Amino acid sequence: MEVITTHNSTDFDALSSMIAAKILYPEAAVLLPSRVNPNVKAFLSIHKDLDIFNFFPVEKVDGRKVTRLVAVDVNRWQRLDRLKSLSGQKGMEIHVWDHHAEVCDMDASLQREERVGACTTLLVEEIKNRKADISPIQSTLFLAGIYEDTGSLSFPQTTARDALAVAHLLENHADLSVLENFLRPSYGPRQKDILFSMLQDAKRIKANGFAISICKMEIEGHTNGLSLVVLMYRDILNVDAAFGIFTEPGRKRTIVIARSGVDTMDVGKIMRSLGGGGHPGAASAMLKDVNPDAVEELVLEMVRGNQQSSVRVGDLMSFPVFTVHPDTPMEEAASLLKEKGISGMPVAEDGKLLGIISRRDVNKLKSPSQWKAPVKAFMARDVLAVDADRSVPAASRMLVKHDIGRLPVIQDGKIIGIFTRSDAMLYYYDLMPE
Numbered sequence: 479m480e481v482i483t484t485h486n487s488t489d490f491d492a493l494s495s496m497i498a499a500k501i502l503y504p505e506a507a508v509l510l511p512s513r514v515n516p517n518v519k520a521f522l523s524i525h526k527d528l529d530i531f532n533f534f535p536v537e538k539v540d541g542r543k544v545t546r547l548v549a550v551d552v553n554r555w556q557r558l559d560r561l562k563s564l565s566g567q568k569g570m571e572i573h574v575w576d577h578h579a580e581v582c583d584m585d586a587s588l589q590r591e592e593r594v595g596a597c598t599t600l601l602v603e604e605i606k607n608r609k610a611d612i613s614p615i616q617s618t619l620f621l622a623g624i625y626e627d628t629g630s631l632s633f634p635q636t637t638a639r640d641a642l643a644v645a646h647l648l649e650n651h652a653d654l655s656v657l658e659n660f661l662r663p664s665y666g667p668r669q670k671d672i673l674f675s676m677l678q679d680a681k682r683i684k685a686n687g688f689a690i691s692i693c694k695m696e697i698e699g700h701t702n703g704l705s706l707v708v709l710m711y712r713d714i715l716n717v718d719a720a721f722g723i724f725t726e727p728g729r730k731r732t733i734v735i736a737r738s739g740v741d742t743m744d745v746g747k748i749m750r751s752l753g754g755g756g757h758p759g760a761a762s763a764m765l766k767d768v769n770p771d772a773v774e775e776l777v778l779e780m781v782r783g784n785q786q787s788s789v790r791v792g793d794l795m796s797f798p799v800f801t802v803h804p805d806t807p808m809e810e811a812a813s814l815l816k817e818k819g820i821s822g823m824p825v826a827e828d829g830k831l832l833g834i835i836s837r838r839d840v841n842k843l844k845s846p847s848q849w850k851a852p853v854k855a856f857m858a859r860d861v862l863a864v865d866a867d868r869s870v871p872a873a874s875r876m877l878v879k880h881d882i883g884r885l886p887v888i889q890d891g892k893i894i895g896i897f898t899r900s901d902a903m904l905y906y907y908d909l910m911p912e
C-alpha cells in the first residue's frame with residue numbers, strides 16, 4: 479500500500495499538495511490529517527462529493543503494509559497525524575516534497591525540498607513536466623494552495639516559479655471567484671473579542687533593534703482563526719513582529735503564534751526552537767503544560783539572542799584578554815607567548831591598547847641587548863581593533879580582508895577582549911552557547 483499525507487492543521491497548500499501528489503502517485507491512498515484549518519474544512523464540506531476528495535480513513539491503514547509514504551508540505555515526523563508509528567518501519571520507501579526550512583528528519587529516498595513559496599508549486603511543476611491533465615477544480619485548489627502560502631504571490635518568499643505555476647493553473651481554468659470565498663479565513667465576533675482584548679493591554683517592546691509585541695492570553699476552548707488575529711494585531715500595532723501566547727486552561731495547551739513583517743526576523747526559526755514550525759514570516763508552536771510567563775521569557779530571549787544579524791562582537795569575543803605592559807622585557811614576552819601557546823598578544827597600559835607583540839617580532843631579535851629591551855620597542859603599533867558593538871559579520875570581514883587571526887575588542891577606549899577566527903566560526907556554524 480502506498481499512502482500520501484501531510485501535516486496536521488492542514489492548510490490549503492498542504493491539501494492541494496496531497497491532491498497534486500495523487501496525480502503523480504495514482505495508486506496511493508490519500509490520508510487527511512484529523513486537524514484541518516477552518517477554511518479548508520469549509521472548502522471540503524462543499525466539495526467532498528467529488529472523487530478527488532475521496533480520502534482513505536487513517537484508522538484503516540495497516541502500518542505494516544505501507545510500502546511507500548509520500549509526505550507533502552512536511553518533512554518531520556512530529557507534524558504528521560497518527561502516522562508517527564511508521565517512522566522506524568523497515569523496507570518502507572519515503573518520498574518527501576516540501577518547501578519548509580526545517581531540517582528533514584524523515585529518511586527519504588526521494589527528497590524534493592526547494593525554497594519556493596508553496597509546496598504545491600513543486601508538484602505543479604512536475605505535473606507540467608509530465609504533461610499530465612489537470613481538471614478545473616484541481617487547478618482551482620492548487621491555485622488556492624499557492625495563493626495561501628504566498629499571500630497571492632505577495633509574500634517575500636514568493637519565487638518566479640510560484641508565479642509560473644500560477645500561470646499554468648490559470649491556463650487550466652482555475653477559478654478565481656471560488657478562491658475569493660475560501661481563502662479569507664474566519665474572522666467573526668469571537669476573533670474580534672480576542673483581538674480587542676489583546677489590544678487593550680498591548681505593549682511594544684524594543685528588543686535587539688526590533689519593535690515587537692508579545693501578548694499572553696487565556697482563551698476558553700479551541701478557537702479558530704487565531705493566526706489572522708495575530709496578523710491583524712501586528713498590523714494595528716505596527717510592530718516588526720507579534721507573538722500571541724494563547725493558553726487553554728482546560729486543555730493544558732499553549733499555542734504560540736508568531737507573525738513577522740521583516741525578513742531580518744525569522745519567526746520560523748524561533749518557533750522551531752520551541753518545537754513548532756513554519757516560515758520566516760508566519761510560524762507557530764504547540765506546547766503542553768507550560769507556564770505562559772516562561773514562554774514569553776523564552777521568546778524574548780530568542781528575539782534578543784538568536785537573530786544572527788544582531789549578534790555583537792562583544793557577545794562572542796574571548797575574555798578576559800591577556801595583555802603585557804609596554805615596558806615588559808622582550809625575553810619575558812617571548813616566554814609568555816610560548817607558555818600560552820599563542821602567536822601574539824596585545825600590549826596595553828591601563829587598559830589602553832598600544833600595540834601587538836607577536837612571535838614574528840620575537841623571531842627578529844638578534845643581539846642579547848634586544849632581549850632585554852622593552853616590548854614597546856618592537857611591537858607593531860598600527861593595530862587594527864574592533865568595537866564591541868560591531869556586528870560579527872563586520873568583524874569577520876576584517877579578519878579576512880587583513881588576513882589576521884585575531885582582533886582586540888575595544889569598549890570605551892579600553893581593551894576588553896579578543897575576537898578570533900574560532901569565535902567567528904562559532905557564529906557561522908550556529909554553535910552559539912545556549
Ligand SMILES: [Mn+2]
Pocket residue numbers: 491492551577596597627
Ligand atoms: Mn506550505
